[in-house]
Amino acid sequence: SQQGEEDPQALSIQEGENATMNCSYKTSINNLQWYRQNSGRGLVHLILIRSNEREKHSGRLRVTLDTSKKSSSLLITASRAADTASYFCATVLYYNTDKLIFGTGTRLQVFP
Amino acid sequence: DADVTQTPRNRITKTGKRIMLECSQTKGHDRMYWYRQDPGLGLRLIYYSFDVKDINKGEISDGYSVSRQAQAKFSLSLESAIPNQTALYFCATSDRGNTEAFFGQGTRLTVV
Numbered sequence: 001s002q003q004g005e006e007d008p009q010a011l012s013i014q015e016g017e018n019a020t021m022n023c024s025y026k027t028s029i030n031n032l033q034w035y036r037q038n039s040g041r042g043l044v045h046l047i048l049i050r051s052n053e054r055e056k057h058s059g060r061l062r063v064t065l066d067t068s069k070k071s072s073s074l075l076i077t078a079s080r081a082a083d084t085a086s087y088f089c090a091t092v093l094y095y096n097t098d099k100l101i102f103g104t105g106t107r108l109q110v111f112p
Numbered sequence: 113d114a115d116v117t118q119t120p121r122n123r124i125t126k127t128g129k130r131i132m133l134e135c136s137q138t139k140g141h142d143r144m145y146w147y148r149q150d151p152g153l154g155l156r157l158i159y160y161s162f163d164v165k166d167i168n169k170g171e172i173s174d175g176y177s178v179s180r181q182a183q184a185k186f187s188l189s190l191e192s193a194i195p196n197q198t199a200l201y202f203c204a205t206s207d208r209g210n211t212e213a214f215f216g217q218g219t220r221l222t223v224v
Contacts, residue, residue: 004154030210042116042202042215043155088154090213097210098168100145102155 004032004089004103012109019076021106023089024069030092032065032072033100037086046074046087051094079110115139118203118216125193125223133188133219135203144186145213146170146178149200158201161186193223 004025013019023032031050035043049056049065049072056063062075076083089103116137125131135144142163147155157170159178167178175197177189190197200220204213 009152033212040200040218040220042217043204043213044215045212048212090155092210097208098162099157099160099170100204100206100213101157102147104152104154 004091004101006087006089006103006106008106009104010107010109012111013079014111015079015081017079019079019083019108019110021074021087021108023072023074023103025091026070028094029067030094030097033090033092034063034074035088035090037088037105039085043088081110081112084108084110114217116203116205116214116216118219120219121217122220123222125221127194127223129193131190131193131221133201133221135186135188135216137184137205139205139214141205141207141214142183143206143208144180145204145206146186146188147202147204148172149202155202158188195223197221198223
């Protein structure tokens, strides 16, 4: 099964609202990353948080990491229609930094 | 020009045919990856390579082979395509295992 699983699978909100996506994983990590994918296109890296960090910000993005619960959340504040995309978490394992393992993704729809 | 380029972008092939998907990068990264994306399953790792002499299987390597022709080139082959290999395929690169990955735009492969 997947190392990371996102929740919810799909999310619909209005412009201006905040969007929160959650990621749970099973095995100790070196870092956790969030990626964005516009409809069928390549993934774009958004933010990386290391296992010894608890929170990071990048523009309208805020990522938290709780290693005790093996979970992370991505918050997009003041959402825009252009934020409509799929969002994936991906983990690099603590004992094997060779691979980036992806979750199943959250589809975000932001209505104007 | 894109840092990670995949060719072809779209391909329809018949069952039993051999097909090669190509990836080239200008990032200067040693690490290259091939992923497969199916709806609802996120991205799954097929093969990865750390240099031209180092090839590693991912979680779903059966039915696929790869060749690392140079630091900048990593190709994926389906020796005898079957319909359940219909998917979106992505090539990615990274500088090190615990840093961000850069993705190509993907190859949409349909096996009929």
